Amino acid sequence: MTDKESTIVLAKDIMTKEVVSVHPDTNLLDVAKILAEHNFDGVPVVDNDNKVVGIVTEYDLINKTSAVHLPTLQVVLRNLPQFKEEESHFQEEILSLKVSDIMNKDPLTIEADLPYDEIIKLFKEHHKVNPIPVVDKEHKIIGVISRFDVLRPFHVLQGVLKYF
């Protein structure tokens, strides 16, 4: 980056390039696991050509899964071993659900050259959205930007982030 350009920060400068994503056929239990293990709010859904076809969030999982399976989920919370005995029916049902059944199929995406202040504006206008996939001209995923990335200046100042 040259000195002249250094004042304008773009999506590609702050995005996370090692993207964790899921496939439309990924099982819901796997999505739940990935979200929990990485502490994500959401993950992009990409097809075999790396094209973004959706996004799936913790909210979607709660909204579309828990509502239907509330009684069973409570049995799990109370007593997992007991659940194992009565699980087969539920297992069939929940394992038949795929990412494509619950994902948002028309997610907000941005391109790599979008300036920082435009990104902030998007987060402000779309308060449900986190993260935002960054795509190239063919709609292939090249990064994601989360609220964490937008707050990077704070993290730098506080010594949480040394470099990025």
Next chain:
Amino acid sequence: MDEIKPKKVLAKDIMTKKVLSVSKDTSIFDVAKIISEHNFDGLPVTDKDGLLLGIITEYDLIIRTSTANSSFLQKILGEVYSKKSKNMGEAIEEGAREISSLTAESIMNKEPLILGEDTTFEEIVAAFIAHHRVNPIPIVNSEGKVVGIISRFDILRPLNLLGYGNPRTQGAEQSSYDRNRAKPSSGRMTAQKNKFYS
């Protein structure tokens, strides 16, 4: 659990009881640090007696600070990228004065959604579904003191319990998305936020 409703799972059964909170005078720099270090979506603001005053989310931090200070934030980022680290001090001093006058109180949501300890699991799920911006939800006792907190993560815990050790789901997290993963960049940290901490 009480004997009258032995089958109900309640807020107090699934809430996180060790609640991290900040005071209304905490600077927003410290709020940002706590939120990022713990990977929280939001943080309760309490008084010295533990009474709930409000909640601050990552979203609040972005929208309530950036409007006034996006040029400052850009400058910080710009300095970091151009590696003119000797100028960082100046840039920070200049902008930090403005931002450091902002406290938790000035950006918190003063009327957050709260639930009681005896709220049922169904009611908690319904609350999350009805309020899609809300995460986490503070749990308060009859005196208004924060006794716990429930996030979307807590609601999804049953799904995670089922996913582990299930032969029909992917055993290793890697395999499910490896083929879709973008090319690793050079020197860039991974998507896992925790790894950013020095």
